[in-house]
Amino acid sequence: MQPTLQTERLILRPFELTDGEDVRRLAGDRAIADTTLQIPHPYEVGMAEEWILTRRPKFEAGEEVVFAIVLRETGELIGAMGLVIEGKFRRAELGYWIGRPYWGNGYCTEAGRAVLEYGFHSLNLNRIHAYHFQRNPASGKVMRKLGMKHEGSSPQHVMKWGAFEDIELYGMIRSEWQGPRGDAGDLPG
Ligand SMILES: CC(C)(COP(=O)(O)OP(=O)(O)OC[C@H]1O[C@@H](n2cnc3c(N)ncnc32)[C@H](O)[C@@H]1OP(=O)(O)O)[C@@H](O)C(=O)NCCC(=O)NCCS
Numbered sequence: 001m002q003p004t005l006q007t008e009r010l011i012l013r014p015f016e017l018t019d020g021e022d023v024r025r026l027a028g029d030r031a032i033a034d035t036t037l038q039i040p041h042p043y044e045v046g047m048a049e050e051w052i053l054t055r056r057p058k059f060e061a062g063e064e065v066v067f068a069i070v071l072r073e074t075g076e077l078i079g080a081m082g083l084v085i086e087g088k089f090r091r092a093e094l095g096y097w098i099g100r101p102y103w104g105n106g107y108c109t110e111a112g113r114a115v116l117e118y119g120f121h122s123l124n125l126n127r128i129h130a131y132h133f134q135r136n137p138a139s140g141k142v143m144r145k146l147g148m149k150h151e152g153s154s155p156q157h158v159m160k161w162g163a164f165e166d167i168e169l170y171g172m173i174r175s176e177w178q179g180p181r182g183d184a185g186d187l188p189g
Contacts, residue, residue: 012067026099
């Protein structure tokens with residue numbers, strides 16, 4: 001069973017089918033597809049529900065965990081964050097989006113701390129990494145605020161909408177994780 005995580009302002013819970021319309025409205029914004037690789041554009045009716053339905057089997061197979069990010073105060077869905085897990089190497093890739101009306105409030109960073117804690121502590125991962133397009137500095141800022149280290153740049157590593165994109169790689173090893181509040185957590189062996 002995928003747990004629900006709580007932070008000061010957020011609840012991170014599994015997606016439900018009834019989130020589909022909110023996902024389509026928020027992730028359907030061109031600005032979200034523009035700096036991500038997996039989000040379709042245009043975001044057609046039914047795509048979100050199909051995506052939601054395929055998350056649970058992936059969680060059960062140990063391949064992935066995705067959380068809906070919800071405001072505690074209002075219950076509004078504001079974004080998504082997940083880990084794509086490579087169990088063989090005890091590592092995962094972190095990915096996320098926050099709906100445009102909610103940008104710049106520290107929500108992504110707050111959710112990221114909870115997901116890193118979950119990854120290192122509950123999933124017993126050894127390494128978590130993430131990529132962002134060079135032209136997306138807000139995402140790089142989130143990664144740095146999470147304590148991830150810049151590990152390198154890959155010129156023209158991927159293609160988006162017909163143009164090659166330079167990408168930046170960030171990563172963290174479990175021994176570097178200081179816990180969700182910046183204190184040294186007691187990680188299991
Ligand atoms: C990247 C994204 C998730 C950030 O979400 P958010 O909730 O606004 O993030 P936070 O508020 O936690 O932190 C963003 C930081 O970037 C900073 N920032 C925003 N725009 C910036 C810019 N153009 N240049 C530099 N820093 C920028 C903000 O000031 C903030 O830093 P601060 O807290 O020191 O002020 C959001 O913009 C998004 O969903 N973008 C589209 C999808 C996407 O790119 N996903 C990531 C793919 S790698």
